[in-house]
Amino acid sequence: MTHSRTHAHQATSVADTPGGPVTPDPHTPLTTSLTTLHRHLTARLGEAARAWLDQALDEAAAHPGTHGPISPWELRLAEAGRRCGPEHADAVRVLILHAARADTDALTRVYAQGTAAERRAVLHALPHLVSGPQALPLVEDALRTNDTRLLAAAVGPYAARHLAAHQWRHAVLKCLFTGVPVTEVAELDRRARADAELARMLGDYAAERTAAGRPVPQDLYRVLPLTDPEAGPPAPVTPPPPAADHGTSGAPHPHTAPGADGAHGKES
Known part of the structure; x- marks a missing residue:
């Protein structure tokens, strides 16, 4: 097991369906430690999805940071919805970002280049990965949109601490x-x-x-x-x-x- 599955923080997840309501994932606790988040996910994912998640987390922990134009763990972020189901994708992406120990530069790149779903995951991951206000530009960008799910992610614990x-x-x-x-x-x-x-x-x-x-x-x-x-x-x-x-x-x-x-x- 990697440290990413035992480090306790809080995480929040919202549904990952295009045009869906601003509601949390009913299968994942609203606020929980990452250890509990991982446990809840593995209890609800099918065998193939669990195996994929374990591999993705181990891969991210073994090759953290940035490697070349795109890191292997960034590819896993893109696959999360298809592999684990859209209702679990936000939580899965948060765990992968944490396992990869993504710093502010990596989070900014993922946010800038990612889909709306990946941007939400970055915002949810901020409290776990960034201790200071240096990632506030990402929150401020999200607050300029009218995407209600992105807005909901932007007003989470990181904004409460630093905005x-x-x-x-x-x-x-x-x-x-x-x-x-x-x-x-x-x-x-x-x-x-x-x-x-x-x-x-x-x-x-x-x-x-x-x-x-x-x-x-x-x-x-x-x-x-x-x-x-x-x-x-x-x-x-x-x-x-x-x-x-x-x-x-x-x-x-x-x-x-x-x-x-x-x-x-x-x-x-």
Whole structure:
């Protein structure tokens, strides 16, 4: 066994189907150590897929880093969906990236050249592989897209740790606008706590929607109470009844994942 299968961190996975909903892989824990992630995967993969994953991890551990124009483990990233099933591909790719000890340069190359699915895996792998803020350009790039699954991956633990307050607030607003559930935003309670500027931005956004006759996203009422400096632990908030909306909002449905901007639309 390689060290990649025993190093404990947290990982998150989302579905790997083109145009699919912004939902986590139902077969893989939302937040787990890589050891547990590997155990859950092997318990659910068929014999051929398990053998392929073990070989891919051993190969990545034996030949980490970059070798030539493309490393063998990068080819395995491209095969993950076909070999292990799209519902497991994000988690498989995270394990391979970790086994390969991909540094920021390698992660940036995979992100720049990869499909949307491979870009998601890079974002999910950041908390395990990059200790500082040097990979933030990848998060910032993902936050400029309208690919809801890429956005969901971008607001994970790495962004919670390193994204500047101004950018993080705009990321929360982007989730509200595109329909990415705010439950995808890592450490939302901590980062939103007593944030008066975020409260102002949320209020302005709600006012704009109301003035335009459009419904206010229900998730806004999940975030807004967190910004109260006197607030204790989050309590359930009852939002007003949703207004009728006949497709005039301009924002995609929460379960619609539009293609990403430019090259981000590739999928495997």
